[in-house]
Amino acid sequence: MKLTHWMFACCLLATSAQADIEDARDLMEEGRFEEAYDALWPAARSGNAEAEDLIGAMYALGRGVEQDHVRAFEWHLRAAIKGHPGAQSGVGRHYETGQGLPAPDLVRAFLWYQLSAIGGDPDAAISIGEVVKKMTPEQIEHAQQLVEDYRVWLYPFR
Numbered sequence: 001m002k003l004t005h006w007m008f009a010c011c012l013l014a015t016s017a018q019a020d021i022e023d024a025r026d027l028m029e030e031g032r033f034e035e036a037y038d039a040l041w042p043a044a045r046s047g048n049a050e051a052e053d054l055i056g057a058m059y060a061l062g063r064g065v066e067q068d069h070v071r072a073f074e075w076h077l078r079a080a081i082k083g084h085p086g087a088q089s090g091v092g093r094h095y096e097t098g099q100g101l102p103a104p105d106l107v108r109a110f111l112w113y114q115l116s117a118i119g120g121d122p123d124a125a126i127s128i129g130e131v132v133k134k135m136t137p138e139q140i141e142h143a144q145q146l147v148e149d150y151r152v153w154l155y156p157f158r
Contacts (some may be wrong), residue, residue, distance in 0.1 A: 008057040020040070020042065021039075021040065021048070024037075024054065026055070033065075038059060040055055050074075052082075053090065054078060054147045055075045056075030056079065056087065056090055057090070059071045060072035060099075068100075069094070069100030070100045071100075072094070073091070073094045073100035073101060077091055077131050078089035080112065081154075083154050085117075085120050085121035086116070088112050088113075088121065089113060089116040089121050090128060091108075091127060092108075092109045092110075092124075092127060093127070095108040096127075106131055106135050108146075109127075110132065110135065110140065110143035111129045114128060115145075118151060118154075119155065122129070
């Protein structure tokens with residue numbers, strides 16, 4: 001009986017977080033970024049990957065918060081590790097451009113773009129195609145090895 005109550009409580013929390021995220025998306029579309037940030041904060045602090053990704057985007061673009069590429073990278077990375085394809089592309093972009101990092105890293109950019117593609121991000125293939133143009137064959141080979149290492153961890157059934 002207690003397990004059923006616990007499962008019901010978890011479902012309510014998940015539904016509430018999703019509603020907050022949808023409300024935040026609506027606020028973002030209206031240009032009300034400070035309010036969107038406040039709506040996303042509880043879900044992001046609780047580890048919701050969608051909310052983490054949106055907060056990362058807000059920091060990357062300076063919408064509702066002061067632009068901060070380091071914080072954007074950190075928020076995107078939190079969501080990416082949880083398998084969020086959009087955040088994985090965001091991490092790839094940080095590595096490709098070096099924004100929020102000490103320097104660009106094309107191997108890791110390829111890695112995260114490829115993981116994003118595996119996760120279903122339709123735009124990731126374009127990013128992969130662009131970053132490959134900048135890489136040496138050795139870098140591509142190393143990146144592909146990393147993809148295989150990460151794939152089994154993030155996407156064990158794909």
